[in-house]
Amino acid sequence: MTTLRFALAQANFCVGDIAGNAARIIELARQARDRDGADVVVFPELAVTGYPPEDLLFRPGLHRRVRAAMEGIARAVTDIHLVVGYPELDGSALYNSAAVLHGGTVVANYRKQRLPNYSVFDEKRYFQEGDAAVVVDIAGVRVGLSICEDIWSPDTASQAAAAGAEVICNINASPYHVGKAAERTEAVTRAAQAAHCPVLYVNTIGGQDELIFDGGSFALDADGTIAALAPVFDETLLLVELERGAAGWTPRGALAAQPEVEAAVYQALVLGIGDYVRKNRFNGCVLGLSGGIDSALTLALAVDALGGAAITAVSMPSRYTADMSIDDAREEAHLLGCAFHVVPIERPVGAFTETLAGLIDVDRGVTPQNIQARSRGVILMAISNATGAIVLATGNKSEMAVGYATLYGDMAGGFAPLKDIPKTLVYRLAEWRNRQGVVIPPRVIERPPTAELAPDQKDTDSLPPYEVLDPILERYIERDMTPREIAAEGYDAETVRRVAGMVDRNEYKRRQAAPGVRITKRAFGRDRRFPITSRYNEDPLPR
Numbered sequence: 001m002t003t004l005r006f007a008l009a010q011a012n013f014c015v016g017d018i019a020g021n022a023a024r025i026i027e028l029a030r031q032a033r034d035r036d037g038a039d040v041v042v043f044p045e046l047a048v049t050g051y052p053p054e055d056l057l058f059r060p061g062l063h064r065r066v067r068a069a070m071e072g073i074a075r076a077v078t079d080i081h082l083v084v085g086y087p088e089l090d091g092s093a094l095y096n097s098a099a100v101l102h103g104g105t106v107v108a109n110y111r112k113q114r115l116p117n118y119s120v121f122d123e124k125r126y127f128q129e130g131d132a133a134v135v136v137d138i139a140g141v142r143v144g145l146s147i148c149e150d151i152w153s154p155d156t157a158s159q160a161a162a163a164g165a166e167v168i169c170n171i172n173a174s175p176y177h178v179g180k181a182a183e184r185t186e187a188v189t190r191a192a193q194a195a196h197c198p199v200l201y202v203n204t205i206g207g208q209d210e211l212i213f214d215g216g217s218f219a220l221d222a223d224g225t226i227a228a229l230a231p232v233f234d235e236t237l238l239l240v241e242l243e244r245g246a247a248g249w250t251p252r253g254a255l256a257a258q259p260e261v262e263a264a265v266y267q268a269l270v271l272g273i274g275d276y277v278r279k280n281r282f283n284g285c286v287l288g289l290s291g292g293i294d295s296a297l298t299l300a301l302a303v304d305a306l307g308g309a310a311i312t313a314v315s316m317p318s319r320y321t322a323d324m325s326i327d328d329a330r331e332e333a334h335l336l337g338c339a340f341h342v343v344p345i346e347r348p349v350g351a352f353t354e355t356l357a358g359l360i361d362v363d364r365g366v367t368p369q370n371i372q373a374r375s376r377g378v379i380l381m382a383i384s385n386a387t388g389a390i391v392l393a394t395g396n397k398s399e400m401a402v403g404y405a406t407l408y409g410d411m412a413g414g415f416a417p418l419k420d421i422p423k424t425l426v427y428r429l430a431e432w433r434n435r436q437g438v439v440i441p442p443r444v445i446e447r448p449p450t451a452e453l454a455p456d457q458k459d460t461d462s463l464p465p466y467e468v469l470d471p472i473l474e475r476y477i478e479r480d481m482t483p484r485e486i487a488a489e490g491y492d493a494e495t496v497r498r499v500a501g502m503v504d505r506n507e508y509k510r511r512q513a514a515p516g517v518r519i520t521k522r523a524f525g526r527d528r529r530f531p532i533t534s535r536y537n538e539d540p541l542p543r
Contacts, residue, residue, distance in 0.1 A: 081100060284311060
């Protein structure tokens with residue numbers, strides 16, 4: 001055979017929906033066969049269960065369903081080869097495996113050898129390592145199998161080549177963060193060059209709690225040149241034609257354009273909101289629309305994810321809310337075609353203040369500000385209870401990092417789209433969205449940020465300017481730099497000390513925050529697991 005056509009099925013599976021995932025695998029396999037003439041259809045890592053299934057893997061019932069699903073897939077599509085990722089239970093041992101199905105049976109099975117156990121990955125909690133290369137003959141082509149982390153170690157690619165592989169097929173559930181696509185290409189290039197053969201790389205897409213899978217499946221030739229590339233954040237079948245030449249097999253396919261950083265992050269957030277709402281069967285979203293940039297961006301994202309009819313925006317003014325805040329919120333809701341309500345909070349704030357007056361000094365410190373924020377949280381949660389819509393919290397990563405947020409107030413909600421978005425990136429995303437068509441009133445972007453919980457309040461009353469704060473946070477949180485190291489880069493030592501202290505003191509708030517979309521290498525949540533109770537102070541700056 002001089003050509004072999006692969007379809008890389010970049011598909012969106014739902015964790016735990018084994019019957020639904022199996023049906024989708026069958027549907028896509030038949031589509032690739034009948035419409036595209038594929039000889040081989042390749043599905044992502046753990047496609048049958050969705051990724052990551054986490055402690056569902058401890059459920060015996062899950063494995064009974066997986067076995068039934070695999071048998072059903074094998075029976076349903078018998079005349080082409082399928083490569084399907086699934087959890088394989090062998091006695092008491094569990095493996096992250098890839099099965100090759102053909103003719104109604106399993107003709108080859110590979111067990112993942114490299115189990116990631118860092119960052120968001122926890123695979124050694126569940127799986128045992130495989131220990132051997134697997135190469136399967138598909139219509140005269142020797143195809144080596146590989147799963148995700150395997151391809152980041154060139155020696156596993158070399159092992160497959162030594163076992164006779166002419167092409168390596170690598171299935172993935174590789175989560176997105178900014179810059180991840182370049183990291184993948186670099187890693188797979190090293191593997192292709194080590195094995196001296198092409199690599200076909202298929203990745204899943206979709207939102208799973210905090211994680212976003214962006215797709216971007218591709219094929220590299222033996223020297224690491226990209227020969228085919230799928231779009232990101234979209235379900236697709238990437239067709240890759242393998243052609244035999246004098247030097248071996250060469251892949252060919254379409255090359256999709258890749259988005260700029262802001263466009264990619266925006267698409268990731270839209271996908272994350274849409275999948276969280278749909279997969280958890282909420283009836284839409286409700287959010288507080290303050291007239292500030294965070295809630296404005298959140299509203300635009302939610303409408304782009306689900307449509308205006310599914311979104312309710314609520315302005316909840318207090319005595320400190322400027323008229324322009326209400327006007328700008330109303331204008332944005334109109335531009336985006338979503339429901340909009342104005343619900344003043346003076347009466348509930350007054351009721352809380354009167355109730356508490358005999359117990360505490362209600363005017364002390366941040367108490368009156370937090371009463372306002374919590375009154376808004378109560379209103380939004382009541383709407384959620386009555387409608388089945390999920391409350392979207394609108395806080396950003398900069399605020400979450402330093403605790404500039406109110407527990408059970410503006411932190412109230414079931415999902416926080418901007419939880420991993422620094423404030424300076426919030427502005428860039430808002431500006432990018434408006435270049436696609438203005439939906440955020442320009443005044444919202446231009447005015448100084450304010451919580452409007454006190455007279456003439458500005459964020460800079462409590463925080464350094466965001467253009468100063470965000471680089472310090474990025475170094476402290478994402479790069480694990482010490483305050484001393486950060487100050488050595490030219491940042492004011494007292495500011496660094498203050499910011500680091502705020503981050504450390506507010507772990508207890510973040511632990512209670514809603515999940516949100518991960519777009520950096522170190523998001524709050526499963527990425528960064530610091531103790532709440534701790535007196536550790538690393539490399540303190542001298543005073």
